[in-house]
Amino acid sequence: MESVKQILVVDDSRVSRLMARQYILSMHAGWLVEEAASGEEALQKIEGYTPDLILIDVNMPGMGGLAAAEQLRARLPHTHISLLTANVQTATRNRAAEIGVAFMEKPITEARVAQLIAPLEA
Amino acid sequence: MSFTLSELEHDALVEIFNIGVGQAAAAMSGIVNEAVTMSVPSISFLNRADAAALLGHRGEQAQRICGVSQHYEGAFETEAILMFPEDKSLEIVRLMVGELVPLSELTEMEQEAMSEIGNIILNSCVGTLANIFEQELQGSLPVYHVGTSEDILSASGSAADSVVMMLHIDFILEMHQIHGYVAFILDVSALRDLKEQINLYLSRVMGRN
Numbered sequence: 001m002e003s004v005k006q007i008l009v010v011d012d013s014r015v016s017r018l019m020a021r022q023y024i025l026s027m028h029a030g031w032l033v034e035e036a037a038s039g040e041e042a043l044q045k046i047e048g049y050t051p052d053l054i055l056i057d058v059n060m061p062g063m064g065g066l067a068a069a070e071q072l073r074a075r076l077p078h079t080h081i082s083l084l085t086a087n088v089q090t091a092t093r094n095r096a097a098e099i100g101v102a103f104m105e106k107p108i109t110e111a112r113v114a115q116l117i118a119p120l121e122a
Numbered sequence: 123m124s125f126t127l128s129e130l131e132h133d134a135l136v137e138i139f140n141i142g143v144g145q146a147a148a149a150m151s152g153i154v155n156e157a158v159t160m161s162v163p164s165i166s167f168l169n170r171a172d173a174a175a176l177l178g179h180r181g182e183q184a185q186r187i188c189g190v191s192q193h194y195e196g197a198f199e200t201e202a203i204l205m206f207p208e209d210k211s212l213e214i215v216r217l218m219v220g221e222l223v224p225l226s227e228l229t230e231m232e233q234e235a236m237s238e239i240g241n242i243i244l245n246s247c248v249g250t251l252a253n254i255f256e257q258e259l260q261g262s263l264p265v266y267h268v269g270t271s272e273d274i275l276s277a278s279g280s281a282a283d284s285v286v287m288m289l290h291i292d293f294i295l296e297m298h299q300i301h302g303y304v305a306f307i308l309d310v311s312a313l314r315d316l317k318e319q320i321n322l323y324l325s326r327v328m329g330r331n
Binding site for chain 2 (some may be wrong): 019
């Protein structure tokens with residue numbers, strides 16, 4: 001029986017959260033997908049649980065995705081974390097590597113989501 | 123106006139934006155799942171009011187458009203704007219989300235979804251430019267507008283008579299016959315910064331320091 005994985009999608013765009021959720025559930029209907037609309041909300045959410053994977057946008061109101069990803073990485077050293085962003089600049093990719101999180105560019109597609117959740121399927 | 127570009131600088135500018143636009147076309151194609159063709163960028167120096175007129179009066183009459191703009195600053199400053207005819211907006215959003223979202227919810231999300239589409243396409247282009255210039259550009263959050271091109275351009279900044287460079291690119295979603303365009307607006311001070319970046323780029327690619 002497949003173990004249930006928990007994924008946190010952090011994006012200020014509701015449609016992006018919805019697309020990521022739907023693609024994940026179309027591949028693993030039993031997995032649990034939580035959503036947060038900001039970095040601050042994501043940090044609050046992880047007080048209550050530990051997701052297996054966090055997908056986080058960069059360009060968001062408030063603290064922004066990079067600062068949030070850095071704090072999430074510090075608090076959850078064993079969780080898979082990936083930026084999922086339209087910001088394709090080398091500087092952003094380098095920053096992701098420095099923080100210790102993966103990088104995936106938008107748009108959100110089924111193939112990209114499949115690639116992001118692959119480490120949880122191993 | 124006092125700003126000029128040499129032939130080489132002009133060529134480099136068009137080529138660099140061409141590469142950026144190619145990336146934006148790829149991103150757009152990924153969003154709508156169909157081929158997207160884009161024109162070679164055209165550059166005009168004109169005042170803001172004429173820029174608006176050029177964008178707005180492409181058919182018989184001024185059309186209402188929906189636009190998503192983002193302001194970028196860093197190595198140079200620009201206002202990047204993605205525009206579509208207003209009546210195609212929902213169709214584009216539908217192409218993006220497919221069957222993932224019911225139509226009833228989609229209408230409610232239209233504005234937010236268009237902002238996200240603008241965010242992806244504009245960042246794809248501007249991010250590529252930043253990479254070519256080996257610089258970082260910080261972008262604002264996307265802002266959604268509906269109105270005439272005059273409304274959209276006047277919402278994005280300086281006075282109507284200030285001279286700007288408008289670099290615009292048409293793109294077409296062939297299957298759905300949707301035409302849109304991307305415009306970059308730079309004022310004279312931003313143009314000087316951009317010119318400096320172009321010359322640094324030319325120095326690198328031509329092996330000069």
